[in-house]
Amino acid sequence: MSFQSETIVAPSTPGGESAIAVIRTSGPAVPGLLQAIFGRTPPPRRAVHAEYRDRDGAFVDDLVYCYFRGPASYTGEDVLEFYTHGNPLIVQKITEDLMARGCRPAGPGDFTRRAFLNGRMDLSQAEAVIDLIRARSERALDAANNQLRGVLGKRIEALSERLLQVLAEIEAYIDFPEEDLPPEEEHGPAGRIRSLMADVERLAATSHYGAVLREGVGTIILGAPNAGKSSLLNRMAGRERAIVSEMPGTTRDFLEERISLAGYCIRLLDTAGLHETGDVLERLGMEKTLEQAGEADLFLVVLDATRPHPDLPHGLRERLVPDRTLVVYNKADLLENGPPTGFLPGCREVALSALTGEGMEALEDALQALLKTGISSDDADRIAVSARHARSLESVRCSLAAGLSRLGAGDPPELAASELRQALDAFGEIIGRVDNDAMLDKLFSTFCIGK
Numbered sequence: 001m002s003f004q005s006e007t008i009v010a011p012s013t014p015g016g017e018s019a020i021a022v023i024r025t026s027g028p029a030v031p032g033l034l035q036a037i038f039g040r041t042p043p044p045r046r047a048v049h050a051e052y053r054d055r056d057g058a059f060v061d062d063l064v065y066c067y068f069r070g071p072a073s074y075t076g077e078d079v080l081e082f083y084t085h086g087n088p089l090i091v092q093k094i095t096e097d098l099m100a101r102g103c104r105p106a107g108p109g110d111f112t113r114r115a116f117l118n119g120r121m122d123l124s125q126a127e128a129v130i131d132l133i134r135a136r137s138e139r140a141l142d143a144a145n146n147q148l149r150g151v152l153g154k155r156i157e158a159l160s161e162r163l164l165q166v167l168a169e170i171e172a173y174i175d176f177p178e179e180d181l182p183p184e185e186e187h188g189p190a191g192r193i194r195s196l197m198a199d200v201e202r203l204a205a206t207s208h209y210g211a212v213l214r215e216g217v218g219t220i221i222l223g224a225p226n227a228g229k230s231s232l233l234n235r236m237a238g239r240e241r242a243i244v245s246e247m248p249g250t251t252r253d254f255l256e257e258r259i260s261l262a263g264y265c266i267r268l269l270d271t272a273g274l275h276e277t278g279d280v281l282e283r284l285g286m287e288k289t290l291e292q293a294g295e296a297d298l299f300l301v302v303l304d305a306t307r308p309h310p311d312l313p314h315g316l317r318e319r320l321v322p323d324r325t326l327v328v329y330n331k332a333d334l335l336e337n338g339p340p341t342g343f344l345p346g347c348r349e350v351a352l353s354a355l356t357g358e359g360m361e362a363l364e365d366a367l368q369a370l371l372k373t374g375i376s377s378d379d380a381d382r383i384a385v386s387a388r389h390a391r392s393l394e395s396v397r398c399s400l401a402a403g404l405s406r407l408g409a410g411d412p413p414e415l416a417a418s419e420l421r422q423a424l425d426a427f428g429e430i431i432g433r434v435d436n437d438a439m440l441d442k443l444f445s446t447f448c449i450g451k
Contacts, residue, residue, distance in 0.1 A: 007033075008114075009098045010106035011091050012450035018086030023094055024450060026111055029102055030078035034067060036101065044069040052082070054097040061090045075111050076118025109447030116432060122153040123432030127386060130447050131214065138263035140213040143384045152383050153431050159199060160427045163400075166192050167420045173413045190407050193420075197400045203385060204393040210384035212297060212375055216258060216267035219367075220293055223302035224310040225273030228330035231354035232302055233257060233270040236363075262368045264375070269296070274313055298324050298370055305329040305339035305351065322346040324374040326366050330354050392429040399423035 007027025013020075025033065034041045042048045044067055052060045061084050068079040084090050099105065109130075116126045128147035135141040146152075166189050212218075221229045234240050237257045255270040293299070299320055303309060312320075325347045329339035332351035339351050348366045352359025385393065403419035427433075 007103045008106035008110050009095060009103035010110070010450035011095060012081075012111075013086070015088055015091075016086075017088065021084050021086040021088075021091045022450075023082040023084065023091060023098070024106075024111060025080045025098060025103055026073070026075040026077050026106075026114060027103070028078065030067070030080045033080060033098070033101060033103075038065070042067055044072070047083075052084070052094060054093070055100060060093050060097070061085055071118065071120070074120065075114040076120045077114060106449060107444075108449050109444030109451060110449075112447060112451055113444045121148075122150070124152045124156070124389070124430055125150055126432075126444075127388075128152075129451060131386075133448065133451065134214070136216060136258070137213070137260055137265040140265065142263075143210070143213050146383065152385065152389070155203065155383060156427055156430050159196065159203075160424060162192065162196055163420060163424055163427065166196070167417060167424065170413050170417045170420065174417065189416075190404060193400055193404045193407075197397055197404070200393055200397050200400065203383065204390050204397070206383055207385045207387060207390035209375065210386050210389075212264075213384050214386075216265040217298060217371065217375060218267050218269065218296045219298040219300060220269045220271060220296040221300045221302060222271060222293065222316075223273065224304065224307075227273070227302045227304045227310075228354045229270050229273070229302045230255075232300070232328065232330065233268055235354045235357060235360060236268060261364065262371050264371055266367075274310070274316075293319060296324075298326070298367075298374060300326050300328055301344065301347075302328045302330050303339070303343060305332045306334050309340070309343050317344075320344055320347065322348070324370065326350060326363075326370055328352060328363065333358055389430050392426045395426035395429075396423045399426060 005028060007025055007029035009023065009025045012022040012024045031041060037052065038048070038050050047064050047066050049062075049064050052063050054060055063085070064083040066081050066083070068074070068081070070077040070079070073079040082094060084094060095105075112121075112126050112129050115121050116123055125148050128144050131144035132141065132148060135144050169189055221233060223229050233255065236259055238259075257268045257270075259266045259268060293316060296319075301320065322344075325344060327343050327347050327349045329341075329349065329351040331353060332339055333353040333356055341349055343349075348369065350359060350363045350366050352363055399419050399422040403416045403423070406416035406419060407413075
């Protein structure tokens with residue numbers, strides 16, 4: 001039996017007590033359910049107050065329901081939603097009764113998968129649904145909403161159309177072999193392929209920004225023991241997240257805390273102090289610090305303003321580039337004339353006291369400036385592709401490069417056309433023009449049940 005012939009049911013709100021809960025059904029049995037449960041089929045999209053009674057006629061809940069007639073529904077099928085009191089027992093009883101009436105339990109992403117298969121959205125929009133649900137910052141919400149509105153899909157459609165035009169021109173030379181294919185004309189096929197490759201590369205470059213939006217801006221706090229790294233983490237988090245002690249080496253593993261700043265989710269990582277030590281656990285902690293530094297987006301280098309500047313481990317200084325690094329001179333309140341500066345030439349610097357909070361506004365301003373220079377980009381503000389999209393775009397780029405090479409080498413146009421068709425297929429993977437059930441199973445398995 002095709003799943004499209006089945007009617008699915010699932011709660012669409014989280015478990016636990018709440019004011020209301022939502023139970024959603026979708027499929028061909030919806031009109032029959034309306035008649036069997038309520039004895040009527042109301043006008044679509046009109047909320048109706050009614051009693052829900054199970055198959056034995058026992059009262060279950062006083063609720064509101066709404067009927068959405070396909071294809072003008074979320075899934076493109078007939079959909080029936082119940083808005084019940086948010087008692088988990090009520091939700092369970094109604095769900096079980098609907099299953100007894102012939103519905104099957106929905107799996108993760110089943111409703112959105114049907115929306116995609118029924119043409120209500122392309123695959124990139126379907127992915128945006130889960131990004132919207134999981135967004136942890138304003139910018140992540142904006143990016144997910146843009147993708148849900150089809151911004152990425154439209155960009156891919158436009159790129160595909162340009163590729164189709166080039167492919168049509170090359171295939172015309174296949175049909176008329178007496179004509180010579182101009183490989184190097186700026187406005188000929190080769191020139192348009194180069195232009196297309198450049199646009200594909202620019203779009204693929206937003207994948208890092210997409211990862212930052214989905215996972216948060218990895219911001220690692222580095223420095224020597226007792227420089228005030230944990231105190232700074234606590235001050236930025238607004239709570240006592242890390243243990244603060246005058247004893248060196250208190251932090252031996254990294255601690256993570258999330259804050260919101262300038263519309264971004266910032267993942268702060270407090271790390272073990274960097275110094276020479278014979279303590280095995282401290283050395284392991286420092287190794288973990290250097291490992292985390294290799295994956296960080298931004299760096300907060302915390303210095304004790306009352307002490308000489310420390311030496312940084314070999315290989316770390318090269319990572320501390322100006323557009324991703326902020327030098328924080330802590331304990332500045334203990335100095336009369338301010339701290340010595342210039343520890344990392346070209347990097348922004350802030351003097352503060354993690355103990356008193358003095359200088360924290362300047363720290364926030366400096367971090368916002370780093371986010372603008374080191375994280376954001378003009379194109380990424382509207383489109384931030386995922387890792388899956390980036391892989392497909394890389395396939396597009398490779399196929400375009402191969403096609404361009406074929407043209408430059410004077411190979412038969414059939415070979416260049418074959419490469420371009422592969423690029424077109426890779427574009428199709430992004431918006432779902434390929435029939436790949438395994439890929440769809442993997443993608444929708446990350447969704448919530450009921451979405």
